[in-house]
Amino acid sequence: MTTRNRRHFIRNLTLGSLAGLLGTQVQARTVTPREMEGPYYPITPQKDKDADLTQVAGKIGKAKGTVIEIFGQVFDNDGHALEDVTVDLWQANSFGRYHHPHDRSDAPIDEHFQAWAIIQTKAQGHFRFKTVFPGAYPLNASQQRTPHIHLKISKKGYHSLLTQMYFPDHPLNQSDGLFNSKTAVEQTLMTAKKTTAANQYRYDIVLQKV
Numbered sequence: 001m002t003t004r005n006r007r008h009f010i011r012n013l014t015l016g017s018l019a020g021l022l023g024t025q026v027q028a029r030t031v032t033p034r035e036m037e038g039p040y041y042p043i044t045p046q047k048d049k050d051a052d053l054t055q056v057a058g059k060i061g062k063a064k065g066t067v068i069e070i071f072g073q074v075f076d077n078d079g080h081a082l083e084d085v086t087v088d089l090w091q092a093n094s095f096g097r098y099h100h101p102h103d104r105s106d107a108p109i110d111e112h113f114q115a116w117a118i119i120q121t122k123a124q125g126h127f128r129f130k131t132v133f134p135g136a137y138p139l140n141a142s143q144q145r146t147p148h149i150h151l152k153i154s155k156k157g158y159h160s161l162l163t164q165m166y167f168p169d170h171p172l173n174q175s176d177g178l179f180n181s182k183t184a185v186e187q188t189l190m191t192a193k194k195t196t197a198a199n200q201y202r203y204d205i206v207l208q209k210v
């Protein structure tokens with residue numbers, strides 16, 4: 001390597017490492033795969049729509065189940081982090097029951113579970129919410145839906161995205177019809193990653209520019 005090339009190499013290495021350290025490296029990303037909305041998009045109004053689904057404002061008591069935290073960032077397909085994205089999310093309670101009038105299962109309602117939330121991404125596209133691990137629920141006599149969280153993500157100038165987030169290594173993933181209709185790559189993109197902290201998951205979302 002000539003002295004000039006070596007200088008180039010060292011400068012690029014330094015800039016690359018610095019960008020990596022600052023988290024500013026921008027790289028193209030694959031758009032998060034879509035999934036159907038399902039029959040239980042929330043229609044029951046609630047005042048409490050915040051990022052803590054484990055309790056309902058004005059009520060004393062906590063939602064039943066395992067408390068989990070999910071955090072991540074929203075990017076566009078060029079890799080830019082997106083602020084002020086609306087993340088609308090809903091899920092079954094820990095017993096596998098949606099707080100929706102069309103869910104007639106025998107599983108109990110949990111009055112302390114905030115069944116849905118609408119949150120906004122902050123600087124660098126960061127979002128975070130606390131909830132309980134969603135229960136599985138019967139789809140029909142022979143099949144259960146594996147635990148998942150429904151999301152509708154929108155921002156002006158981007159295609160809004162309807163999807164479902166899955167949990168890594170859940171045994172029911174193997175028999176879930178929707179999950180298994182996806183390719184292995186799509187499944188990876190739709191599955192949160194367990195962090196080293198207890199009951200914490202990372203889930204990044206990528207939107208397509210219009």
Ligand SMILES: [Fe+2]
Pocket residue numbers: 038092145148150
């Ligand atoms: Fe669902």
